[in-house]
Amino acid sequence: MRATMASPDLYARLTAEIVASGDATVEVPTPSTGETLHLLPQSSAADVLDATARARIAQLAWARAGFAERRRILLRAHDLVLERRELLLDLIQLESGKTRGQAFEEVFQAASVTRYNALSAKRALRGGARRGGIPTVLTASVRYKPKGVAGVITPWNYALSLAAMDVVPALAAGCAVVQKADDQGALSILALRRAFIDAGVPEALWAVVTGPAAEVGEAVTDVADYICFTGSTATGRKVAEKAGRRLVGASLELGGKNALLVLDDAEPIDAARGAAHAAFSAMGQLCVSVERLYVDRKVAGAFQRELVKRLQGAALGSDLEFGPDFGSLTSAAQLARVQSNLDDALAKGATVLVGGKARPDLGPWFFEPTVLTGVTPDMSVYADETFGAIASLYLVDGDAEAIVAANQSQYGLNASIFSGSLRHASRVADALDAGSVNINEGYRGSFSAVAAPMGGVKQSGVGRRNGHEGLLRFVEPVTVSRATGLIALPRTGTEYRTLVPVMVLVSKSLKAIRRA
Template sequence: MPASPLDNQLIVTLDRDIVSSSGETVPVIAPFSGLVLHELPVSSENDVRDAYARARLEQLAWARAGFAHRRAVLLRAHDLVLERRERMLDIVQSETGKTRGQAFEEIFQVASVTRYNALAARPVLRGGRRRAGIPLVVTTRVRYRPKGVAGVITPWNYPLSLAAMDVIPALAAGCGVVQKADNQGALSILALRSAFIEAGVPEQLWSVVTGDGSTIGSAVTNEADFICFTGSTATGKRVAAQAAENLTGASLELGGKNPLLVLDDADPRKAATDAAYACFSSLGQLCVSIERIYVQRPVAADFLREFAEVTGRLKLGGAFDYSTDVGSLTTQAQLDRVSAHVADAVSRGATVAAGGRARPDIGPLFFEPTILTGVTPEMECFATETFGPVVSVTIVDSDQEAILAANSSAFGLNASVLSGSPRRAFRVAAAIEAGSVNINEGYRGSFSSIDAPMGGVKQSGLGRRNGPEGLLRFVDAMTISRATGLLQLPRLGREFAGLAGPMLLLARVLKAVRRR
């Protein structure tokens, strides 16, 4: 199997856009074949600092250019991404090992994120008048000022989507960006950046650096005016602590152990098909994918039978077209982790209802989508995120038991409820401790809703991306108030004595007319 369909000249061209002066490179492996895809240039701490310095200079002009200019540039980029979709799909598949369909989801997400932020930035961030503390005597306005240059740290699993959801709102808000790309996703990010540069984003405004997090990660965080991080909870805590030392704001999307609840009024066959995609899209290498299923007893037998059949029929493969349902794991470390979790569970008494094996006959990093029953707390996969194609199924007897089981986790990123009754499903969803809950869908409903905030609770993160909240991360609010001169505010004791009574009366009147 070839490493990828990518032209070597394309790789060289993209690699030149990495900020790197060291001359060092690291090999990047193509998951489908195990062959070296390319040698990636590596950045140094000095490269990171230089990237921030250049971005700061560009950011001043970019912010002054205004909303209309930025909107036009981003909308041109939107069109270029769609025009270049086939090449970008090849790149994403080559780096991540996901299927063509799941790579296409990333292209669609990038287009949605770009269009939303291009059009929403002005109405969300233009500021305006606010109600003053003493009407007519004082006027108050709020304006928003870009924070400066954002640091964005993104992982390998969804390189286009996760880059877009942080980088593009930062650009729309008038900020610059220095992005640390994971080595395994750098080509995808560089291809995305190339479209935006051609559309009119200044080259130095959005820089990409690469390398080991232990080498350059601190520099990326220290130099940032705001830091965005997507990755593991353990690393996210270190990023948060470092940002706190600098009093730098941060948004963190971290790990998950996401539950799916199958209520007893759900259609078992449809629920099984929906659950399979929710669990095994991108072979489970997705922060919002499902790793725990709680199914109510009246439909448990039918659901589990259908779920095992649907999962067993999923077609694994490394094709660069739409002929496969499930792709490959991305790295050897991922294969080792998934294999270890399954082996540990089976050794402690869990039952494999489907899958459970690596598939080196297809490719070096393929692993069958796996369903486990009888998973107990002493097993590694019970509460720890696997981040792979492994899901446990547990039978429960009531809505309350399902809710309690779903909430019995240190994480709270995403959840799903499958039910034949929308009213019942909404009631159950509202009781789940998660940043997003999908009804009769696994994750794509909330993930694709760019106008709505996305993020986690508990150990799954801080802050929100997407929606107005995602734009407001990148600006500082400034309140500007003006005394109109209609009435002089008191300054001396005798002036307070004369105005205390009228001001108390004003407070009571404002309450009576429900004036905030």
């Protein structure tokens, strides 16, 4: 393993930028050894109020700076993210335990999101003329006004990329951001923020706070003009309730129990290799990763053999280089969660097809990628999100059975289909209840498509990030109408009596020429 570019001095410089007025700190471990990586300052509710007040002031100038200036700064930030990628990769790995290749997905995503929003914000948010209610008599135009301060609450699992996917469009739209970072991902976020500050983003415009969700997270949702939350469905419901009481908008990306369908015309070797990555990238600690495998019985034998071979031969490790195929779980709590779900399933009759053991010889929270068969509805792993190194495999007879099984979930975030026919796969995709569907890929197709909206249905969330939809979250549309004076609008009963026949004729004429 090569020496890391990160150091205690760097950790101290980065964490000094957290808005935290007190002396409280927490120890943050690294999954590679379980030892303390650094001490992280903890913010308070008062710190959130202070950060928000300063962000509001900074936002006024940032909004007035205009699209061209924001574009220039964000494109410079894009370049700095790529220039500093080795440091960012080190920090992601040290905090999350994922492999370097999977860490690079985060850096690539952050750069892509930044470039897209820098170049697309003006086109998406420039507004313009709309047809008035009475053509030539009334005009209408729409402009978009930044909402103010966005409150962004991000989890530990994909700290850098998920931060970028909410923070950057907010900045591009002219908003400020107060971000509540999870303790386990704060260094990655702070290093990303530093690249943006060095590119020209005012320091107060993007504030980072840390600390207990019950105090600091609540404070963010109490004051933000718009709320972005990524996390569990249970917590997302609470965020939605508060946003509803305050009458502010919110986008929520929540849990998933994502299904992968292997159709009868799939190439089973390729499908098995795709399934292995889709289920166990970041050790399954990804909202869009796969936990349910529905395999047509006609190709199941070859698929299972290749899946077992692939996972048994995979290299596990936490090296800071492009070597291991799979990394570590991120925390002791994650290891306990995976082991609990496995124990419950085995006690109730499930069978381990491959994996099934912790690997303390590699590190404190390593766990073999595990695939179960014989999973039944009375097992916790059947319907509940594991968010860890376990996937369940089911044999099905035909598309209809696979579709019904895939849709029998309270979640609907992501789905995957492997097939030898694009037409066949597309028909099945149309029948799936999911916010995104990937064909012959697990999640990276939709996840990397930053110009396309991403989000869930059912209990997997509301709202969308990415694409124009992701930018429109952060603005309020304002309609400005003007009376041209060509014809005076009626104000008295007599005037209405005179103009009603004219207005009826106008309405019929507009329909005749297909004008909306």
